[in-house]
Amino acid sequence: MAAPSAIPRRGLFIGGVVGEPSLGRRLPVVNPATEATIGDIPAATAEDVELAVSAARDAFGRDGGRHWSRAPGAVRAKYLKAIAAKIKDKKSYLALLETFDSGKPLDEAAGDMEDVAACFEYYADLAEALDGKQRAPISLPMEKFESYVLKEPIGVVGLITPWNYPLLMATWKVAPVLAVGCTAVLEPSGLASLTCLELGGICAEIGLPPGVLNIITGLGTEAGAPLASHPHVDKIAFTGSTETGKRIMITASQMVKPVSLELGGKSPLIVFDEVDIDKAVEWAMFGCFANAGQVCSATSRLLLHEKIAKRFLDRLVAWAKSIKISDPLEEGCRLGSVVSEGQYQKSMKFISTARCEGATILYGGARPQHLERGFFSEPTIITNVSTSMQIWREEVFGPVICVKEFRTEREAVELANDTHYGLAGAVISNDLERCERISKAIQSGIVWINCSQPCFVQAPWGGNKRSGFGRELGQWGLDNYLSVKQVTKYCSDEPYGWYRPPSKL
Numbered sequence: 001m002a003a004p005s006a007i008p009r010r011g012l013f014i015g016g017v018v019g020e021p022s023l024g025r026r027l028p029v030v031n032p033a034t035e036a037t038i039g040d041i042p043a044a045t046a047e048d049v050e051l052a053v054s055a056a057r058d059a060f061g062r063d064g065g066r067h068w069s070r071a072p073g074a075v076r077a078k079y080l081k082a083i084a085a086k087i088k089d090k091k092s093y094l095a096l097l098e099t100f101d102s103g104k105p106l107d108e109a110a111g112d113m114e115d116v117a118a119c120f121e122y123y124a125d126l127a128e129a130l131d132g133k134q135r136a137p138i139s140l141p142m143e144k145f146e147s148y149v150l151k152e153p154i155g156v157v158g159l160i161t162p163w164n165y166p167l168l169m170a171t172w173k174v175a176p177v178l179a180v181g182c183t184a185v186l187e188p189s190g191l192a193s194l195t196c197l198e199l200g201g202i203c204a205e206i207g208l209p210p211g212v213l214n215i216i217t218g219l220g221t222e223a224g225a226p227l228a229s230h231p232h233v234d235k236i237a238f239t240g241s242t243e244t245g246k247r248i249m250i251t252a253s254q255m256v257k258p259v260s261l262e263l264g265g266k267s268p269l270i271v272f273d274e275v276d277i278d279k280a281v282e283w284a285m286f287g288c289f290a291n292a293g294q295v296c297s298a299t300s301r302l303l304l305h306e307k308i309a310k311r312f313l314d315r316l317v318a319w320a321k322s323i324k325i326s327d328p329l330e331e332g333c334r335l336g337s338v339v340s341e342g343q344y345q346k347s348m349k350f351i352s353t354a355r356c357e358g359a360t361i362l363y364g365g366a367r368p369q370h371l372e373r374g375f376f377s378e379p380t381i382i383t384n385v386s387t388s389m390q391i392w393r394e395e396v397f398g399p400v401i402c403v404k405e406f407r408t409e410r411e412a413v414e415l416a417n418d419t420h421y422g423l424a425g426a427v428i429s430n431d432l433e434r435c436e437r438i439s440k441a442i443q444s445g446i447v448w449i450n451c452s453q454p455c456f457v458q459a460p461w462g463g464n465k466r467s468g469f470g471r472e473l474g475q476w477g478l479d480n481y482l483s484v485k486q487v488t489k490y491c492s493d494e495p496y497g498w499y500r501p502p503s504k505l
């Protein structure tokens, strides 16, 4: 399949209408696999944020919430299912756009679109089930009182999302937001927004009530920042870098506005000595080279038992050499380009700093020779790493894995936890009791045993430490956007009797 020379021109999606940004500005879209400019996207500013928040507020309160925020879950489920059906219909087209925008292999983008549809379907079911969970009674120690709990949509939410899985990361927020009856303004990353703009078109096609979901694209500083600081936004759900997450938290704290933060990581993969080496190598590769390593939970610190380290690394290099690095549209491509020139330069800088600090670039570390254009990087394996080096401590967000050896289980756990981050961790061992011990000892929100990276919409997703807080997916994804209200009733005919009644005249 050949890359198109242009992509469709799209507008902001505000109040159910597709339109130009207030200041008429647009941002170029560069296909990172060819370096060609293939179109542009709207560049929203504070003026558009104002309109989008106002549309979301109107939609939240319209008709006392009867048609959306207080409507039965089954009503909202219908829209979620309709969105899922459209995503499935347009899967090939959306996958293609995602690939042009991000450089990821078409096979990966197609898998992402399947996950997007599945996520909308999953939250449609949870929306339907939500009504049955209302008014859950609370057992009280006093018979004169009855108490129950209402779960209510939190209000208007600002959703700020990254570029590495553009539509999927947006969907992890949009689907539960719609399921519970919130309304939202979505600000995807200006680096890759095409499929999120298509989502706006899909919402219009299925007749989602105007203003329920508004989509504004642009630069983080011009569109994301005013959204995060808007006084009429009731919550910010953010996925992105730890640095931006900190800024959002500071802004939100001024208004005591709740935030949930899904941030970066530097996750470990521990491999013990009694394993099938080739099977483990494949998980190590998938853990750090899938999506060109631009994965928040990438297991980018590989910890090898010293008894197998040499054999493991020989096989890892052999497998890494066999990865098909190509135009992401080519069949069988397993390593596309990274998302942008900036991201490419950042990865290369990490590699050169590692070299300067005394590490060994065992394999890779450069642009693949057969690809003259595009922001491609070889899968890179770095050894002789010390725990003070930048490559050990900081998130690269590129196809770069660093390796250390260990002797004992205790040492492996200490190395695994030697990070400010706490998103994920993985262990590969035939000893399942050891795996259980390690899964408890690793300080992270996600632990994989005998694998790395599988992700299911039913299971909670999120981190500890500087990887953020709050959980997406599963029931936890709904709770992110629900406010819990206690309702307590006095149900005795007797007066309460705390004060003495005044004497009657």
Ligand SMILES: NC(=O)c1ccc[n+]([C@@H]2O[C@H](COP(=O)([O-])OP(=O)(O)OC[C@H]3O[C@@H](n4cnc5c(N)ncnc54)[C@H](O)[C@@H]3O)[C@@H](O)[C@H]2O)c1
Pocket (backbone or CB within 6 Å): 160, 161, 162, 163, 164, 169, 187, 188, 189, 190, 218, 219, 220, 221, 223, 224, 225, 226, 228, 239, 240, 241, 242, 243, 244, 245, 247, 248, 261, 262, 263, 264, 265, 295, 296, 297, 395, 397, 423, 462, 463, 467
């Ligand atoms: N924990 C997770 O589930 C998860 C998932 C995917 C990505 N990530 C993380 O995302 C990062 C990569 O994404 P990125 O480069 O797009 O991150 P980023 O922080 O640069 O940008 C994320 C989003 O924030 C917006 N933004 C930027 N500056 C802003 C500001 N001052 N105020 C408000 N919004 C602003 C951007 O427009 C974008 O939409 C990595 O660190 C990765 O680990 C985490």
Ligand SMILES: C[N+](C)(C)CC=O
Pocket (backbone or CB within 6 Å): 164, 165, 168, 294, 295, 296, 297, 455
């Ligand atoms: C959550 N995941 C793994 C799909 C993307 C993280 O960057």
